[in-house]
Amino acid sequence: MATEPEPPGPVRRTPPAQATRSIAAANPLRTTPGLTAGRIVPPVGRGLPTRTGDSTPDWLEPAMAANGIGSFDWDIRRDVLEGDQRACAILGLDSETFDRSSASFLAMLHPDDAPVVRRRVERAVAELGQCGAYYRTVFPDGELHAVRFRGRVLADAFGRPSRMVGFVWDATVELHKRERADELAALREDRSRFIKEAARALSEAVTVRDVARVFTELPLPGLPPDGLALASLEAGRTSVLGASGYTHGLMDRFDRAPLPPGHPAAEAIRGRAPVFISSREDYRARYPEAWAWADESGRSAWAFLPLIASGRPIGVCVVSFDEDRELDTDERTLLSTLGGLVAQSLARARLHDAEHELAAGLQRVMLPRTVPAVPGVTTAVRYLAAGSGLQIGGDWYDVVPLPGGHVGLVIGDVQGHDVHAAGIMGQLRIALRAYAAEGHPPAAVMARASRFLADLDTDHFATCTYAEVNVDYGVVYAVRAGHLDPVVRRGDGSSHVVPVAGGLPLGIAPDEEYRVTRFSLDPGETVVLCTDGLVEARGMDLDTGFARLCDVVSGYLPALGESAQDPLDELADRIASQAADSSEREDDIALLLLRWDGPAGGRAAQQLRRRIGQADLARIAELRGELRDALRRWGVPQLIDTAELLSSELVTNAIRHTDRDAMFTARLYHEADGGGARARLRVEVEDESDLWPTRRTPGEQASSGRGLMLVEALADGWGVEPRGSGKRMWFELSAESAESAEDEG
Structure with a gap:
């Protein structure tokens, strides 16, 4: 806290006879010649010149008193420090406990300031110059004060340092100003950091629910609120998205309710400017029509922040306090900035939710709503959207009842990950289902589907695996068009990949002839079909993915009746849960499982x-x-x-x-x-x-x-x-x- 001394002014030493109390100053004489064993050795020869009469002119004393300036005189040789009454009052000295030594004076200083004062005084003594400093001192009652002093070192007739004389004045007001400035600087830094962190958190919020959660958990620096609420505006009605510090009953009455024109939130939205209310009386006087809701909330101060995105109001934020509060300019600026950040994040999240709902609805339409039940087999399906993008793609599954009580299994993936790919997938799924339901053999179904996709002329291709399962005796006839091989879980719990003769993906070669691979199942065995999103990802090749899939499929499954759900559903859930995390997965996943339960009563149809x-x-x-x-x-x-x-x-x-x-x-x-x-x-x-x-x-x-x-x-x-x-x-x-x-x- 010490500062460089200012240029010295005229210094007049107060004679010891006028000093009524002693003050402390640093003693640099431990390194001054003429000192032995810590004692002051009087110089030999002429002594210091002395003054006669009053050394302080009549015109100077009133000026010093009016400005609260005291004077001090430090006898360097004897290490005795004396000062007038104003100096003692400024330093808070007690004549009964203060021994007038420099060590006692330094003990009163703030630990951070004492070394600085010591160094400056020692330098002034060594150079026979002047010094000054700003330091903090602790009064006997424990109160912290600040003091400024200026002094000059006087030499004796031999040119040795003899005395230091100077002025001292109270700088506690300056200390408080500095402390307040430091507090304001720290608060501004906290607010700047808060805006950065809030902007980062809101930018990472993907959905409307995420935005509401981030907003209601924000720790506002310097003005911790007692209540936070975020509501969107739709067709003149407010929809509460999130709140903290309010009861559910109060929010329920505000939710989905029309916003009355006399409400401060309505005024904020109409004027597109924040509305600040400092007290309950202020609220009741300005908005009597909306006072009942405010009175029930129990708050005493409010800030209503309109959410404006692209020039259009989309909602309002409410920040409330239990006590009366008159927000200053910086606090209002902070809240207004926060409202702008929340508005942009909420607009982006609403667009994301709308796109996600559109994609999810389109995906639900494209995929079969239910899987038909076929006697003799049990099926389970799962679909996991990609972790990024529009979360819609060309992956699909289907289960097709066939003539004679048999069942066809379809798993496929259209090239691309967008709405176009999803549309092609829907057309291809319907066409392939129709070909299979007509009773065509697997190779013919696949060939016709390939010609159909080529005739669409979309420049897209699709991979697919089609398997016809003879439910009577568990024989599977599989055809593969550039897709993955199936995995079979055997009755002993082991699993392995079944190689299926492959052909080109659908739509590439319309005249392609596909070969059929035949394998059989025993009762209780399961066929697993999936798309490549389950077994391929960044940092994981296909072989590693299939090995992980086989390990999951081979895990323990409870027998029928041991669990609340069918073991096949538990297996499907376990496989899906082992897929890459949604934030890392770049492709969607379609999963289809079929277990051949065997003939009813143990005898095949x-x-x-x-x-x-x-x-x-x-x-x-x-x-x-x-x-x-x-x-x-x-x-x-x-x-x-x-x-x-x-x-x-x-x-x-x-x-x-x-x-x-x-x-x-x-x-x-x-x-x-x-x-x-x-x-x-x-x-x-x-x-x-x-x-x-x-x-x-x-x-x-x-x-x-x-x-x-x-x-x-x-x-x-x-x-x-x-x-x-x-x-x-x-x-x-x-x-x-x-x-x-x-x-x-």
Whole structure:
């Protein structure tokens, strides 16, 4: 706190005879020649010149008294400090306890100021010059005062320092001014820091709820409020977004209520300027119509801040205090600045919420609202929006009931992450669902979907995996178009990726032919289909992502009945929770799980139904494989060879001699036969042609015409039946049932 001395003025020493009290000053003479063992050694030779009479002129004393200036005289050799009554009063000295030494004087100074005063006095003594300082001193009652002094060192006849004489005056008022200035500077710094922190916090607030939370938690520096409220304005009504310091009942009455014109908030919005109210009397006098609400709030001072964004009022902030408060200019400026920050943040958050709601609504429309229930299987789906952007994209899932009680699973991702991609996804999902529901085989469904996307001419492509699940006996026929392989969780809890033959993404090559991969499930096993957002992210490659997914899928799952929800839902929740955090995830995620529960009662439904495309001859080979598996599961393997041959003949005949698709159906019936039971297999092939088959007798060199002859020779019975449009050809085979054979064994 010490400052450089100002230029010295005329100094007159007060004679010791006029000093009534002693004051302390720094003693620099520990390094002054002539001092021994801390004692003052009187100089040898002539003494100091002395004055006679009153050394203070008559005109100087009134001036010093009027300005509160005291004088001091410090005998450097004897280390004795003396001063007049004003000096003692300024320094708060007690003549009974003060021993007039420099050490006692320094002990009274503020610890931060004493070293500075000591150094300056020592320098003045060493240089026979002058010094001055501003320092703080503590009075006996503990009160802090400030003092300024100026002094000059006088030399004796030998040029050695002898005395220091000078003036001292009270600077406590200056101290208070400095303290107040320091407080104001600190307060301004706190307010500047508060504005920066508030701007940062509000800029990070994404939703309207975030803005309300940040506002109601703001610690206003220098004027801590007792109540904060944030309300938006919509169609002349206020909607409370957040509040602190108010009861819920009071806010509920204010929420969704029209804003009366006589309310201070209405005036702030109309005038687009803050309204400050310093007391309850001021409020009642200025706004009598709105006094009831203010009276119930229990507050005594208010600030109503209009929220103006792009020149349009969007809401109001209310800052209230329990005590009367007249806000100064700086406080009003702070609140006005805060209102501007909140307005901009709220406008941005409202736009974000509107865009998010639009995106969410569009996504809900594009994705199936519910997943159909299919007997024999359990499904679970999840969709996680991307952590940034519009939170809408081209990922989708679908579950399609198929003819014959089977089910189709679809998971896909259209290129891009915007509304355009979502629109294409919606069209593609509907088209693919229609193709699958018509009964087309998986390869044909995928090929037709690719041609459909190419015909849209959108310059977008899509990846997709389509799997048809035979609910009767748990066989999966999967087709992949540039998408991810499925993951299967086995009955023992292990999981692995099932390689599926892949083709180009949809829309790239319209004539692409897709290959089908067949794998089977046991009861209780689960197929997991997902989009790449689940297994790919920054810092995580595809292999690592699949390894993490398999670890999650392989975790423990409770058995049915052990948990409040189905274990499949728990698995879906666990997979979704392990996905990258929304703030880091750059892509949305679609997740589809299907568990094959197995046949009801432990016995598979003994029916196989398939549609065969008119130009899809490869489907006939697939049908033969399915029929073999079905008959083996149904316990009549002795019928496999004959049923496979005759079914091929009927299906080929329908495809070759018509221009429409054929529907193949195989059913196994169990009939009582005396003391045992026999199994009867009935195979039907339906087409839409009215041309009936004709039995011929081909020659030895003929290449056709033997189909019906084989049917007639090998089948226990066969025939042709008319339908509304087209016909139905059928044959039956009989065999001893597996149950009867076991009984006889």
